[in-house]
Amino acid sequence: MFVLGMDSSTQSTKALVVDAEDGSVVAEGRASHPPHSEIDPEVWWRACGEAVRQAVDAAPGPVEAVAVAGQQHGMVALDTAGTVLRDALLWNDTRSAPQARRLTERHGAAELAERTGLVPVASFTLTKLAWLAENEPANAARLDRVLLPHDWLTWRLSGNPDRAVTDRGDASGTGYFSPASAEWLPELCREVLSDRAPRLPEVLSPREPAGEVTELEELRGAVLGPGTGDNMAAALGLGIEPGDVVVSVGTSGTAFAVTEQPCGDPTGTVAGFCDATGRYLPLIATLNAARVLDSTANALGTDLAGLDELALRAEPGAEGLTLLPYLDGERTPNLPDATGTLTGMRTGNLTPENMARAAVEGMLCGLADGIDALRNVGVTVRRVLLIGGAAESAAVRAIAPMLFGVDVQVPEAAEYVALGAARQAAWVASGTDQPPKWPLRCESYEARDVARGEEIREKYRDAAQRVYG
Ligand SMILES: Nc1ncnc2c1ncn2[C@@H]1O[C@H](COP(=O)(O)OP(=O)(O)O)[C@@H](O)[C@H]1O
Numbered sequence: 001m002f003v004l005g006m007d008s009s010t011q012s013t014k015a016l017v018v019d020a021e022d023g024s025v026v027a028e029g030r031a032s033h034p035p036h037s038e039i040d041p042e043v044w045w046r047a048c049g050e051a052v053r054q055a056v057d058a059a060p061g062p063v064e065a066v067a068v069a070g071q072q073h074g075m076v077a078l079d080t081a082g083t084v085l086r087d088a089l090l091w092n093d094t095r096s097a098p099q100a101r102r103l104t105e106r107h108g109a110a111e112l113a114e115r116t117g118l119v120p121v122a123s124f125t126l127t128k129l130a131w132l133a134e135n136e137p138a139n140a141a142r143l144d145r146v147l148l149p150h151d152w153l154t155w156r157l158s159g160n161p162d163r164a165v166t167d168r169g170d171a172s173g174t175g176y177f178s179p180a181s182a183e184w185l186p187e188l189c190r191e192v193l194s195d196r197a198p199r200l201p202e203v204l205s206p207r208e209p210a211g212e213v214t215e216l217e218e219l220r221g222a223v224l225g226p227g228t229g230d231n232m233a234a235a236l237g238l239g240i241e242p243g244d245v246v247v248s249v250g251t252s253g254t255a256f257a258v259t260e261q262p263c264g265d266p267t268g269t270v271a272g273f274c275d276a277t278g279r280y281l282p283l284i285a286t287l288n289a290a291r292v293l294d295s296t297a298n299a300l301g302t303d304l305a306g307l308d309e310l311a312l313r314a315e316p317g318a319e320g321l322t323l324l325p326y327l328d329g330e331r332t333p334n335l336p337d338a339t340g341t342l343t344g345m346r347t348g349n350l351t352p353e354n355m356a357r358a359a360v361e362g363m364l365c366g367l368a369d370g371i372d373a374l375r376n377v378g379v380t381v382r383r384v385l386l387i388g389g390a391a392e393s394a395a396v397r398a399i400a401p402m403l404f405g406v407d408v409q410v411p412e413a414a415e416y417v418a419l420g421a422a423r424q425a426a427w428v429a430s431g432t433d434q435p436p437k438w439p440l441r442c443e444s445y446e447a448r449d450v451a452r453g454e455e456i457r458e459k460y461r462d463a464a465q466r467v468y469g
């Protein structure tokens with residue numbers, strides 16, 4: 001049996017056709033998205049059609065089940081006719097930072113962490129609803145239903161206007177869902193929307209079918225899985241167990257693990273999400289990851305391979321250059337209005353090699369702090385699995401173990417979010433208790449020079465303290 005998994009992420013849509021027997025990828029497709037933080041969801045629908053067409057055309061047989069994973073938190077606002085009211089505000093749009101601050105002041109961080117697993121920051125959907133009510137009251141008055149990117153794509157694929165669905169993984173990133181009871185908290189929506197509650201999608205269990213595809217010719221009749229958020233899908237695609245921490249270096253940088261118990265971190269550093277198997281997914285996310293490398297390569301007049309060469313020619317610590325890589329504001333630490341800062345510049349050390357190295361080190365230091373934050377909420381870290389577009393970078397692979405202080409394994413190059421969606425589709429179609437077991441092959445990078453890594457992290461913390469207090 002062949003199944004299709006889709007990843008509608010920030011920069012692109014990827015579709016994989018997978019053999020459900022062993023998880024081998026038999027065909028793939030890809031289409032890119034524009035690099036904005038506010039997007040017409042029709043762009044995703046067109047990209048979905050294009051990526052699916054490429055994958056299905058190259059597949060050796062028909063696809064029997066499909067699931068969609070998507071970037072988390074984005075607000076897709078619909079009116080009663082199901083028409084999109086405005087461009088979707090994405091997870092990396094920071095305009096709702098004041099609304100996030102006010103929600104936290106009103107309720108207290110501890111109460112919200114306990115009720116929703118989250119302390120509001122601009123990424124979370126609830127703060128985007130609050131922004132809509134305050135800034136676009138006419139749109140807020142017409143709001144009938146709010147969906148997440150993966151919910152909206154699943155709804156479009158099903159072609160059933162009356163039934164929208166989601167799963168507990170993606171629902172847990174909204175800020176109006178209780179991870180512990182797996183129920184919506186519509187009172188929080190009412191609070192920010194002048195006492196009006198939009199319709200929310202039905203929350204399906206991890207392997208519950210969402211109907212079948214009617215709207216895309218190539219997939220018509222295939223069983224639809226509930227789908228999930230992209231990080232939950234990556235966890236499922238990798239088949240992680242306690243002790244594994246995944247670090248994904250895509251548009252966002254994330255570090256996450258699976259746990260049996262929900263997590264509510266009142267400091268707000270760790271988001272207490274649900275996963276896609278019935279467990280939980282404590283996660284930290286940064287807004288600035290792979291694009292820090294893209295921008296630095298661009299500034300140095302080179303490409304990503306050139307950036308790797310430069311960074312690997314420099315000494316660890318970049319002779320004292322430290323980059324605080326908050327180019328697009330930051331979520332962890334919560335500095336929505338921050339910009340990047342390069343510290344420690346001298347006539348002798350301001351070289352392309354050191355600048356490239358400082359970019360890779362600065363970006364990874366933020367993620368190393370994230371891994372420590374996971375430890376602080378009780379997560380055991382035995383190994384790190386490194387995925388996402390920038391896991392392809394030789395410099396990232398070489399430098400990460402030193403800064404993370406544990407062995408890093410890089411799974412064989414694959415789109416693990418799309419693979420996780422495919423695994424969910426195979427699970428839904430098989431009706432078995434557990435997801436199918438698929439092998440995972442990894443390349444290992446041993447943790448060396450950990451003491452030097454600690455010094456580099458100390459410099460990064462000092463710089464952050466000096467610039468942001
Ligand atoms: N060899 C590489 N070195 C560094 N970055 C890379 C490399 N290959 C891809 N990337 C970066 O990965 C990013 C895309 O990663 P991806 O995980 O697909 O993102 P997203 O899921 O957020 O859309 C892009 O910014 C791209 O430049």
Ligand SMILES: O=C(CO)[C@@H](O)[C@H](O)COP(=O)(O)O
Nearest residue numbers: 009010071072091250251252
């Ligand atoms: O906001 C988060 C997680 O909380 C991000 O991880 C988004 O889910 C977007 O992911 P990418 O498109 O960067 O993979």
